Amino acid sequence: xxxxxxxxxxxxxxxxxxxxxxxxxxxxxxxxxxxxxxxxxxxxxxxxxxxxxxxxxxxxxxxxxxxxxxxxxxxxxxxxxxxxxxxxxxxxxxxxxxxxxxxxxxxxxxxxxxxxxxxxxxxxxxxxxxxxxxxxxxxxxxxxxxxxxxxxxxxxxxx
Amino acid sequence: xxxxxxxxxxxxxxxxxxxxxxxxxxxxxxxxxxxxxxxxxxxxxxxxxxxxxxxxxxxxxxxxxxxxxxxxxxxxxxxxxxxxxxxxxxxxxxxxxxxxxxxxxxxxxxxxxxxxxxxxxxxxxxxxxxxxxxxxxxxxxxxxxxxxxxxxxxxxxxx
Numbered sequence: 001x002x003x004x005x006x007x008x009x010x011x012x013x014x015x016x017x018x019x020x021x022x023x024x025x026x027x028x029x030x031x032x033x034x035x036x037x038x039x040x041x042x043x044x045x046x047x048x049x050x051x052x053x054x055x056x057x058x059x060x061x062x063x064x065x066x067x068x069x070x071x072x073x074x075x076x077x078x079x080x081x082x083x084x085x086x087x088x089x090x091x092x093x094x095x096x097x098x099x100x101x102x103x104x105x106x107x108x109x110x111x112x113x114x115x116x117x118x119x120x121x122x123x124x125x126x127x128x129x130x131x132x133x134x135x136x137x138x139x140x141x142x143x144x145x146x147x148x149x150x151x152x153x154x155x156x157x158x159x
Numbered sequence: 160x161x162x163x164x165x166x167x168x169x170x171x172x173x174x175x176x177x178x179x180x181x182x183x184x185x186x187x188x189x190x191x192x193x194x195x196x197x198x199x200x201x202x203x204x205x206x207x208x209x210x211x212x213x214x215x216x217x218x219x220x221x222x223x224x225x226x227x228x229x230x231x232x233x234x235x236x237x238x239x240x241x242x243x244x245x246x247x248x249x250x251x252x253x254x255x256x257x258x259x260x261x262x263x264x265x266x267x268x269x270x271x272x273x274x275x276x277x278x279x280x281x282x283x284x285x286x287x288x289x290x291x292x293x294x295x296x297x298x299x300x301x302x303x304x305x306x307x308x309x310x311x312x313x314x315x316x317x318x
Binding site: 015016017058061062063064081082083084085087091093095097103105106107109124126127128129 | 174175176217220221222223240241242243244246250252254256262264265266268283285286287288
């Protein structure tokens with residue numbers, strides 16, 4: 001388990017899931033809107049040293065999404081998936097695939113809950129195999145996740 | 160673990176997945192084609208006492224599917240999802256949701272492998288929570304799965 005401020009990541013040994021929760025000091029509507037605005041994605045999605053391009057973000061059932069990260073060394077890392085559900089401002093359910101490992105797909109569910117003006121976001125990622133899940137953990141995903149959502153929290157203070 | 164003929168279902172206690180494998184005595188192209196033909200779905204999908212209607216089956220990335228089962232008592236049970244990948248004749252990846260429990264989504268991966276003229280099909284279903292997975296197991300899914308794929312095996316001898 002990784003914990004930094006309100007950012008908690010859990011991944012049970014031998015399991016298929018990675019769970020992340022974080023509390024943002026903003027109302028749910030604003031958190032959802034900021035999180036799903038394609039124009040804002042480049043300002044928080046992924047590590048800061050990568051420039052992210054939103055190629056597609058069709059936020060509806062069956063819509064496709066594709067983001068490309070451009071690394072400082074010129075490398076490109078593309079990610080894509082399809083939306084199963086976009087229920088504003090409550091829930092997102094979509095598939096996620098890194099194109100560097102085609103065929104290895106995960107299902108992500110993002111839930112937004114508001115209490116006392118703050119919003120708790122819970123992201124559940126379930127993988128097809130434990131190997132895929134563990135590969136993601138070893139890829140530096142935990143540090144990347146903290147940086148991503150730190151950037152998002154910072155952005156929330158400005159929108 | 161349930162095993163009947165070549166039909167094997169495994170679900171680790173406390174886990175998020177249900178795995179099903181089955182060997183069909185037919186070449187992979189035929190198994191894939193039969194499995195993905197909307198006109199044939201009513202002949203094998205689900206228990207025989209239910210009449211299944213294919214409302215949508217858009218077999219491409221981002222395509223939607225929706226099947227409705229009409230029970231002998233007049234009840235209707237609808238299922239839907241989106242296709243993440245349709246790679247003929249190798250692999251299907253799609254989401255699956257029973258409309259009786261909206262928001263509870265699973266990711267299914269179906270792999271088709273051929274050896275010596277037979278085809279091994281492996282279906283991996285991963286759920287968002289252990290509770291959802293266990294609910295599916297308790298719902299009679301195992302018996303339903305055996306009946307479904309028995310019907311499919313029978314159909315394969317006729318197509």
